[in-house]
Amino acid sequence: MTRILVIGGGIAGSATALALHKAGFDVTVHEAHPNTAEDIGAFLTLASNGMRAVAQLDASDAVTAIGFPLSSMRLLDDRGSEVAHAPMGEAGDALLQYRCLRRGELNATLQGEVVRRGIEVRHGARLVSVADGPDEVTARFADGSAATGDLLIGADGLNSTVRRSLAPDAEPAYAGQCVFYGSTRNTPVVEDTGHITMVRNSAGTFGYAVSPDGETYWFARVAGEPIPAEELAHPTPSRWRARLLDVLRKDASPAAEIVAASTDALMATNATELPPGTRWRSGRTLLVGDAAHAASPATGQGASMALEDAVILAKSLRDAPDADGAFALYEACRRPRVEHNITVSGQISRGTRNPARTGQAPSSPRPGDDTLVSQLAWDVDLRTVGDGVG
Numbered sequence: 001m002t003r004i005l006v007i008g009g010g011i012a013g014s015a016t017a018l019a020l021h022k023a024g025f026d027v028t029v030h031e032a033h034p035n036t037a038e039d040i041g042a043f044l045t046l047a048s049n050g051m052r053a054v055a056q057l058d059a060s061d062a063v064t065a066i067g068f069p070l071s072s073m074r075l076l077d078d079r080g081s082e083v084a085h086a087p088m089g090e091a092g093d094a095l096l097q098y099r100c101l102r103r104g105e106l107n108a109t110l111q112g113e114v115v116r117r118g119i120e121v122r123h124g125a126r127l128v129s130v131a132d133g134p135d136e137v138t139a140r141f142a143d144g145s146a147a148t149g150d151l152l153i154g155a156d157g158l159n160s161t162v163r164r165s166l167a168p169d170a171e172p173a174y175a176g177q178c179v180f181y182g183s184t185r186n187t188p189v190v191e192d193t194g195h196i197t198m199v200r201n202s203a204g205t206f207g208y209a210v211s212p213d214g215e216t217y218w219f220a221r222v223a224g225e226p227i228p229a230e231e232l233a234h235p236t237p238s239r240w241r242a243r244l245l246d247v248l249r250k251d252a253s254p255a256a257e258i259v260a261a262s263t264d265a266l267m268a269t270n271a272t273e274l275p276p277g278t279r280w281r282s283g284r285t286l287l288v289g290d291a292a293h294a295a296s297p298a299t300g301q302g303a304s305m306a307l308e309d310a311v312i313l314a315k316s317l318r319d320a321p322d323a324d325g326a327f328a329l330y331e332a333c334r335r336p337r338v339e340h341n342i343t344v345s346g347q348i349s350r351g352t353r354n355p356a357r358t359g360q361a362p363s364s365p366r367p368g369d370d371t372l373v374s375q376l377a378w379d380v381d382l383r384t385v386g387d388g389v390g
Contacts, residue, residue: 001026002317005139005149007127007162009033011103012289012306013155014110017119018057019314020153022378029114030125030139030147032156042181042267043217044103045070045196045209048089048096049372050304056311056378060095062109067101068211069094072195078202078251088196100196100209100217106303122147127156130165132283151323152285153313155306158272160291167279175271175296176350177204177221180244182262187216189254199253205298206248206255218258220244221298223351226270237266271296271349276339281327288313293338298348301341309334312375315382329382333375 002025006013009031020027046054046063054063071091075084090096114121126142130152137152154162158172191197191210199206208218222244241259248256274294280287289306313330320326347353374385 002151002323003149004028005030005137005147005152006155007139007152008155008157008160008289008291009111009114009121009123010107010155010157010289011110011303012157012291012309013153014107014114015053015057015307015310016153016155016288016313017114017121018059018110018117019310020317021114021117021119022058023314023318025314025317027119028147028149029119029121030127030141031111031121031123032126034124042103042219043100043183044106044303045300046099046101046106046307047301047304048093048098049369049376050301050307051096051099052090052373052376053304053307053311055095056376057113057307059110059113062113063101063106064095064099066105066109067099068193068209070098070100070194070196070209074195074197076197076199076253078200078253080199080251080253085195098196100211103303127161130154130162130285132165132285137284150284151317154285154287154291155289156291158290158294160287162285163278163287163291166282166285166287170274170278172272172274172294174226175273175298175346177223177271177296177298178227178268179271179297180220180222180240180266180268181218182241182259182266183215183217184258184262185215186261187258188261189216189258191216199255201248201251201253201255203247203250206253206258208255208258216258218255218262219297220248220255220259221271221349222247223349227268232269235268237264240266240268271298273342273346276342280331280335284323286313286327286330293334293342295338295342296345296349299341299345301345305338305341308337308372308376311378312382315375315378319382333382333385337372 006029009029017027073088089098129140131138136148138148140146193210193212196209204222206220280292288309316326316330
């Protein structure tokens with residue numbers, strides 16, 4: 001049986017492990033964090049394409065048990081007036097509806113599924129190097145230990161150690177916006193649950209969704225200089241909130257009220273992206289998720305794209321005659337789609353593309369949807385399906 005090392009136990013790594021295990025491979029996950037990282041990260045939305053991938057992992061029950069569904073999108077102008085309200089994604093299917101979740105809870109849920117299915121997860125394993133040989137690949141860790149396998153999958157995120165071994169010159173670049181995340185139970189805005197509201201503010205984009213128990217989750221994307229690395233390393237939530245309020249109070253939308261009601265449990269990051277054409281594979285090693293194709297969060301597709309990766313990689317290895325052919329098949333299926341997402345998301349972040357037409361969810365991936373359904377369908381041989389652009 002082919003032995004596969006998965007580096008990274010986050011969303012991409014855990015999903016990859018689930019898919020590879022389902023395809024019959026011997027998988028071990030190596031995660032740098034000492035636990036499930038349930039307390040790390042803000043919130044995210046899984047789009048219908050991501051939920052379709054979850055279904056192919058046989059994990060729908062676990063994922064729909066957390067978070068809450070979003071079946072439509074409201075669009076407000078900078079005066080707070082509603083200009084559109086339309087269904088979003090595959091709203092008619094309870095398993096494929098968009099879903100709002102805390103990132104850490106999704107991490108913990110997917111890792112829990114990995115453990116429940118008997119896949120080994122080794123925590124506290126921080127990768128320092130990869131040695132790709134003719135017969136096996138070896139991962140070496142900071143604690144002095146090592147692991148060998150037939151293949152190694154780098155699912156170790158934006159600052160991937162695996163990517164540095166494959167493409168040392170491929171560095172994440174600033175995509176033109178700072179992104180802030182927060183939540184509050186004290187918002188003065190009265191709103192039903194079940195939809196996401198996008199606000200076109202004059203100086204950025206604001207979005208929020210209300211959970212069934214009344215908690216409001218929000219994000220803001222604001223153009224300007226990136227937040228300095230020192231400030232990100234030593235967060236100053238009160239300063240970030242003040243900066244946001246200066247911007248948001250220029251408009252009459254509900255954005256400023258929501259941010260003002262939020263606590264200091266506020267997070268910030270710089271929107272970053274990897275350049276299209278980044279090398280994904282070499283010998284027995286392959287990248288997935290943000291390690292391969294990180295994009296600005298403007299389309300909200302990061303986690304969903306990683307889940308797609310997992311299913312399509314497992315099917316590639318299952319259906320192709322050898323690993324090299326499988327990696328080539330995977331790349332042919334994935335690169336057009338994810339690089340389209342990088343381009344579109346970057347254009348939205350830089351203000352050169354309208355993020356949503358009336359009635360269209362801003363994060364709906366347009367290219368290849370029909371093809372994607374076939375690519376993700378577990379019982380369909382991937383070699384019979386085209387690439388990801390239609």
